[in-house]
Amino acid sequence: MLEHIELFFKSIFIDNMVFATFLGMCSYLAVSKKVSTAVGLGAAVIFVLAVTVPVNWLLDQYILQPGALKWLGAEYADYDLSFLSFIMFIATIATMVQLVEIVVEKFSPALYNSLGIFLPLIAVNCAILGGSLFMQSREIPSIGLALNYGLSSGIGWFLAILAIAAIREKIRYSNVPAPLRGLGITFIITGLMAIGFMSFGGMLTGGDEGAKEEAETAQVETVKKDTENKLANNTKVNE
C-alpha cells in the first residue's frame, strides 16, 4: 500500500511529466490558451495514460522482455524482442485512442464534440508514449503499480496544463515586453513553475537521494579520471 502512495505522489509532483521530463510539451503549449480546453485535453490524457500504461505493461511482461516468451514453451525462453517495443507501444496507443474515440462518440456525443480534435492529437502526444517507455525503463513490478503510474502521471500532466492555462488567461492583462509575448513568456513561466515543482523533491525522501547519488558517482568518476591522468603523467615523467 505504501509503495502505491509513494508512486502516486512521486509521479504527480516530483517526476511531473511536464516539469521534470518535458513530456507532452507540444500540446501543453498549444492547448493552454484557455482553461476550458486545457481541462478537456488534460482529462483525455489522464484516461488514455491510465489505459495504455497497464496494457503496455502486459505486452512488455509477456511478449517483449528478454525471456518473456517463456509461457509459449521452453524453446522460446531465449528470445529478446525488446527492440520491437517502440512499434508495439505506438500501435497499442493508436488503437486505444481510436477505441476510446469510438466508445465516447457512441455513449456521450456531447463529450465527444467538446473533445473532438484532441482525441486523435493524443496519439502523437509524447507524454503517452513516454509514460509507457518510462514504465518499461523503470521496471515497474506489477500491473497495479503500472495502472497507478499511468493514472498519477496523467494527473500530474493535467495539473500542469491547468496551472499554465490559468496563468496565461491572467497574463493577457499584463504588460509583457512585445518580443516575449505569447510563446516566450510561456516558456519562462514554465521554467519558473518547474523550479517550484523541484522543491517537492524533498516531500517523500527527505532530499532527492537518486539525484544526489548520481551527482556523487559523477564526481567520483571525474576524480578517478583525474587521478588516472595524473598517474599517467607521472609515469611519463619517470620514463
Add this chain to the structure above:
Amino acid sequence: MGLLSKKDAKLITDPLADNNPITIQVLGICSALAITAQLKASIVMAVSVMFVLGIGNVVISLIRNIIPSKIRIIVQLTVVAALVIIVDQVLKAFAYELSKTLSVFVGLIITNCIIMGRFEAFALGNGPWKSFLDGIGNALGYGVILVIVGFFRELLGSGTLLGFKVLGDPIEKTGLYALGYENNGFMLLSPMALIVVGIIIWVQRSRNKDLIED
C-alpha cells in the same frame, strides 16, 4: 548553393530562422529540452532526427499516392517507428553510454510532432527530392536550437564543451576558476532548459519584429 535551385535552397534555409520548427511552429519540444544538458547528446539527437525526418519524408512522399487517407496516421507512425528502431539499435551498438544518457528520448522521436507535422504538411503533397530537402531543412532548424541550448547549458553548467574543459579545471582551480568563477549547477537542471529557450525566442523576436505575437 550552385547545386540547388533558389526554390529548393529556400526549403532548407527557411526553417533555420524565420520558420523554425521549435521557436515559431512550436513543434517537437518534448525531446528537444530534456537532453540538452550536454552538447554531445544534443548533437546526436539532432543527427538522429535529421536521419529519421529526411528518410521518412522521402518514404512517405514515395508512397503518398497509394496510402488510403483514413489510415495514413498509422502508416506514418509505422514508418517513423521503423526508422527510430534503426537509430536506437545503431546507438546501442556504437555509442552505448550515450544511448543510456538519451534513455527513452530516442524512442520519443516517434512522437516528435515535427516529424508528423512535416509528413502531413509537406511529404503528402510533394515529390521525394523536395520532401528530402524539406526534411533536412526542418531537422537542421531543430538541431540549431538544440545545439545553442546544449552549448550554453554545458558551458555554464559544467564548464566543458563536448567533454573538454574549456574554462579550466574546477578541482585544481586553473583558468577562469582561478579568478573565482564557479560552475552554475542550476544550468544542468531541467527548468533552465525552458528558460534558455524562452530567452532564445526573446532574442529572435526582438531582431525580427514580424514574428511578434499579439
